[in-house]
Amino acid sequence: MAEQTTEERGIRIEGLGKRYGRGDTAVDALRQVDMSVAPGEVVGLIGPSGSGKTTLLKCLGAVIEPSAGRMTLGGTVIYDNGWTIRDLRALRRDKIGFVFQAPYLIPFLNVTDNIALLPMLAGQPNREARRRARELLDALDVGHRALAMPSQLSGGEQQRVAIARGLVNRPPVILADEPTAPLDSERALTVIRILNDMARKFETAIIVVTHDEKIIPTFKRIYHIRDGITGEEQGEGRDLR
Ligand SMILES: Nc1ncnc2c1ncn2[C@@H]1O[C@H](COP(=O)(O)OP(=O)(O)OP(=O)(O)O)[C@@H](O)[C@H]1O
Numbered sequence: 012m013a014e015q016t017t018e019e020r021g022i023r024i025e026g027l028g029k030r031y032g033r034g035d036t037a038v039d040a041l042r043q044v045d046m047s048v049a050p051g052e053v054v055g056l057i058g059p060s061g062s063g064k065t066t067l068l069k070c071l072g073a074v075i076e077p078s079a080g081r082m083t084l085g086g087t088v089i090y091d092n093g094w095t096i097r098d099l100r101a102l103r104r105d106k107i108g109f110v111f112q113a114p115y116l117i118p119f120l121n122v123t124d125n126i127a128l129l130p131m132l133a134g135q136p137n138r139e140a141r142r143r144a145r146e147l148l149d150a151l152d153v154g155h156r157a158l159a160m161p162s163q164l165s166g167g168e169q170q171r172v173a174i175a176r177g178l179v180n181r182p183p184v185i186l187a188d189e190p191t192a193p194l195d196s197e198r199a200l201t202v203i204r205i206l207n208d209m210a211r212k213f214e215t216a217i218i219v220v221t222h223d224e225k226i227i228p229t230f231k232r233i234y235h236i237r238d239g240i241t242g243e244e245q246g247e248g249r250d251l252r
């Protein structure tokens with residue numbers, strides 16, 4: 012099958028399954044996952060430990076391959092029942108912004124360069140890459156640490172830098188795994204506000220895995236996952252202004 016694109020942007024998953032291992036010890040981490048996130052939308056994903064949240068994000072992030080189902084990201088078909096897109100590295104670089112629970116900053120680059128590196132790799136001029144980095148650092152209230160090294164930052168500051176890095180290339184899809192866990196209430200809400208602003212401004216589709224009670228009321232739509240099966244519910248969609 013040749014590479015396919017669709018008119019449909021955002022994220023769409025249909026009947027996704029993931030089996031780890033084989034035979035007697037096989038684990039069906041995902042059984043039947045259906046999910047869609049429109050461009051400009053931020054949805055929550057919640058579920059108990061072992062329910063398949065990280066597995067789902069890894070499939071979405073093209074880090075592991077699902078065993079069944081179909082998935083499209085930002086208008087490109089990534090998997091379709093056993094078929095996988097060829098250039099997964101380009102896909103990850105161009106389409107997906109990751110925000111992990113652990114910051115994984117590059118220890119020998121300062122804060123600004125940790126962020127500016129990605130737009131530079133994507134072909135932006137250095138000045139523009141640094142300008143974008145500084146803009147996001149200011150928005151996330153770590154602009155005053157722009158020239159510090161990662162080891163000189165607090166845990167929460169490192170996390171905010173990692174969030175800036177996930178957003179800087181303005182990918183059509185952002186996947187965030189517990190992005191606010193180490194942050195206090197006000198900063199957690201700032202992060203959610205920025206994700207919502209990004210979503211609106213750049214038509215980004217964003218999935219936030221969380222069990223952070225501080226931010227759950229902000230989602231308009233929430234997916235639940237239990238034993239590898241998703242369900243959907245209306246969230247409170249509390250105003251962030
Ligand atoms: N590499 C693997 N090999 C085999 N089984 C795995 C592997 N990774 C995860 N699993 C199993 O798949 C299921 C889903 O795991 P997953 O990590 O997706 O859960 P989770 O919802 O992220 O949980 P948590 O909230 O604890 O992070 C679990 O039963 C887990 O033991």
Ligand SMILES: [Mg+2]
Nearest residue numbers: 061064065066
């Ligand atoms: Mg997990």
